[in-house]
């Protein structure tokens with residue numbers, strides 16, 4: 597069976613996202629993959645309603661799907677996407693972060709939350725790899741949350757990111773075609789995807805640029821000051837994407853590096869085990885709220901004031 601690779605673009609037709617994605621996919625096809633490609637702009641995808649009926653169903657051991665399944669194209673895409681061995685996402689940067697066409701799609705994936713569905717035995721585990729391409733008109737400075745925003749959407753569907761490209765300074769239509777190195781790098785991403793997909797799941801590792809990002813675990817470039825978490829865990833510095841914890845240390849040449857501490861990967865969001873820790877948090881925080889009738893009574897009483905109050909709208 598050939599390796600199945602899907603490309604998902606979210607930018608202008610025949611412009612930078614599609615071109616870089618196609619360059620990567622062409623490598624995959626030449627290497628024998630069965631390739632599918634879509635542009636999210638061609639589909640109607642509605643916003644998550646926030647109803648959480650999917651996760652409520654899961655907490656009762658059932659896979660109830662999404663209330664919008666029959667309303668738009670999300671399910672149709674997911675039915676194909678989740679059978680893939682690898683997916684390459686190519687998304688424009690808008691306002692420093694992934695464009696909303698992609699985020700709307702990604703944030704509808706809660707009903708496919710693999711950690712939940714595997715826990716209740718509704719689906720079998722499938723290892724998938726992913727490559728990420730973020731494309732913007734500026735340098736990293738104006739794309740500061742672009743790749744990190746894409747990375748943050750990979751956990752829900754268990755995508756192991758093995759390579760990422762930040763395509764910079766290509767604001768114009770198809771402008772990336774002037775940059776041969778960038779096109780070659782996109783092709784290399786396709787090669788890395790095929791290498792990772794061919795490897796046994798436990799041997800799959802980061803194949804992107806070795807020194808990419810601050811975080812040695814997920815290669816994000818985003819660190820934050822840690823704050824005490826729900827269970828008291830506190831790291832001085834955290835990776836904003838994977839949740840790795842540790843400290844900053846100065847190297848002999850005066851540079852700074854993020855050093856992950858001994859228990860720093862306890863809640864590593866790139867792993868099913870790490871995400872299961874978040875399920876514990878939800879069970880305590882949200883489950884604790886709903887399971888106590890006294891909480892709901894207090895909320896109902898206090899809510900009346902806010903429900904009644906109406907401001908002028910437009």
Ligand SMILES: Cc1cc2nc3c(=O)[nH]c(=O)nc-3n(C[C@H](O)[C@H](O)[C@H](O)COP(=O)(O)O)c2cc1C
Nearest residue numbers: 607608611612613688689690691692732733734767
């Ligand atoms: C609404 C909007 C916001 C944008 N914001 C950013 C930005 O914050 N940073 C950046 O580098 N480029 C930004 N851009 C430029 C696009 O990322 C750039 O044109 C990119 O090439 C679009 O990809 P495409 O050609 O595949 O559609 C923005 C473009 C638009 C339309």
